[in-house]
Amino acid sequence: MQNSSISKTTAVSWPTLGIQTHMVVLLTTALLALFLLSLLLGSVNIPLDEIISVLLGGEASKASWTTIILKFRLPKAITAVLAGSALAVSGLQMQTLFRNPLAGPFVLGINSGASLGVALVILTVGATGSTLLASLTLLGDLSVVLAASLGSGLVLFLVLLLARRVDTMTLLILGLLFGYATSAIVSILLYFSSPERITAFVQWTFGSFAGVTWAQMRILAPVVLIGLLISWLTVKPLNALLLGETYANSLGVNVKRSRLWILCSTAILAGSITAFAGPIGFIGIAVPHLCRSLFSTSDHRILIPTTILMGGTIALFAGLVAQLPGSQTLLPLNAITALIGAPVVAWVILRRRNVRASMGQ
Numbered sequence: 001m002q003n004s005s006i007s008k009t010t011a012v013s014w015p016t017l018g019i020q021t022h023m024v025v026l027l028t029t030a031l032l033a034l035f036l037l038s039l040l041l042g043s044v045n046i047p048l049d050e051i052i053s054v055l056l057g058g059e060a061s062k063a064s065w066t067t068i069i070l071k072f073r074l075p076k077a078i079t080a081v082l083a084g085s086a087l088a089v090s091g092l093q094m095q096t097l098f099r100n101p102l103a104g105p106f107v108l109g110i111n112s113g114a115s116l117g118v119a120l121v122i123l124t125v126g127a128t129g130s131t132l133l134a135s136l137t138l139l140g141d142l143s144v145v146l147a148a149s150l151g152s153g154l155v156l157f158l159v160l161l162l163a164r165r166v167d168t169m170t171l172l173i174l175g176l177l178f179g180y181a182t183s184a185i186v187s188i189l190l191y192f193s194s195p196e197r198i199t200a201f202v203q204w205t206f207g208s209f210a211g212v213t214w215a216q217m218r219i220l221a222p223v224v225l226i227g228l229l230i231s232w233l234t235v236k237p238l239n240a241l242l243l244g245e246t247y248a249n250s251l252g253v254n255v256k257r258s259r260l261w262i263l264c265s266t267a268i269l270a271g272s273i274t275a276f277a278g279p280i281g282f283i284g285i286a287v288p289h290l291c292r293s294l295f296s297t298s299d300h301r302i303l304i305p306t307t308i309l310m311g312g313t314i315a316l317f318a319g320l321v322a323q324l325p326g327s328q329t330l331l332p333l334n335a336i337t338a339l340i341g342a343p344v345v346a347w348v349i350l351r352r353r354n355v356r357a358s359m360g361q
Contacts, residue, residue: 084315091284109178117151282341
C-alpha cells in the first residue's frame with residue numbers, strides 16, 4: 001500500500017507527459033531567446049549578426065563591440081542563468097525538506113552569514129580615513145567574494161553540525177535564529193560605520209549579475225554545477241520526503257544522510273551565488289511554485305530540470321528589466337525579483353485550496 005501511494009504521487013500519464021514535453025521546449029526556447037536579448041540589449045546597441053559572429057569566434061566590425069560582448073554582457077548572462085538555476089533548485093529542496101511553501105534557499109541563515117562576512121570587509125577595513133573606493137581597490141573584488149564565502153560557510157558548518165542532532169523543524173528554527181543573530185551584528189556594524197561604507201554595503205545587498213569576471217566564473221560555474229549534480233542525486237529521497245520523514249524511513253531512505261546531502265547542496269548553491277552576485281531574493285521561493293503549477297506534478301525528476309530552466313529564464317528577464325535597455329540607469333536587481341516573485345507566490349497559494357495542496361501533499 002505504501003509503494004502504491006508513493007507511485008500515485010509521482011506517476012505521470014502519457015497525455016500529461018506530452019504537455020510537459022511541450023512546456024520544456026517552450027522554456028528552453030524562452031531561455032535561449034532571453035540569453036540572446038541580454039547580449040543584444042544595453043546602453044550600446046550592437047546588431048544581432050555582430051553578436052553571433054563574436055560568439056562563433058569572430059570579430060565585430062568595431063573592436064569595442066567585441067570587448068562589450070565578451071567582457072561584460074556574456075559573463076553577465078551566464079551568471080544570471082547560473083544564479084537563477086541555483087537559487088530555484090535550492091528553494092525547491094528547502095520547500096520539500098521543511099514541507100513549508102515559504103521556505104527559500106536562505107532559510108538556514110546562509111544569506112545572513114554571507115552578509116556578515118561582506119559587512120566585516122566593507123564596514124571595518126581601512127577605517128583610517130581613506131576613501132571607500134581606495135579601500136576596495138586595495139582589497140580587490142575577490143576579498144568581498146571570499147568574505148561572503150567564509151560567512152556562508154561558517155553558517156553551513158554550524159547547520160550541518162546541528163543537523164545530526166536535531167529534527168528538521170528544530171533545524172529550521174535554529175536557521176532563522178542564526179539569521180537574526182548575524183543580521184543584528186550587521187546592524188551594529190552599520191550603526192558605527194561612515195556613510196560611504198554604508199552606501200557600498202547597501203549597493204552589495206541590491207544584488208547584481210554584472211560583477212562576475214571570467215576569472216571568477218572559473219570558480220562559480222563548477223561550484224554551481226557540483227551543487228546541481230548533488231541535488232539530482234537526491235531525487236529519490238526528495239520524492240520520499242514529500243510524505244514526511246517517517247514515511248521516507250519506512251521506504252528505506254536514510255533520512256539523516258539524505259538531509260545532510262540536501263542541506264549541503266542548498267548551501268553550495270545559495271552560498272556561491274550570494275558570494276559572487278549578492279543576496280538575490282524571491283527566485284528561490286517563487287520558481288518552485290510556478291513549476292509545480294505549470295507541470296502539475298511534485299515529482300522531483302521533473303521539477304529539478306524544469307526549475308533549472310525556469311530559474312535561469314526568470315533571472316535573465318529580471319536582469320534585462322533591471323538594466324533598462326537603451327539607458328544608463330540600473331535598477332536594484334532585488335527590487336525586480338521581488339516584483340516578479342511576490343505576485344507569483346501570492347497567485348499560486350491563492351489558486352490552491354490550501355497550503356498543503358500547494359506542496360503536492
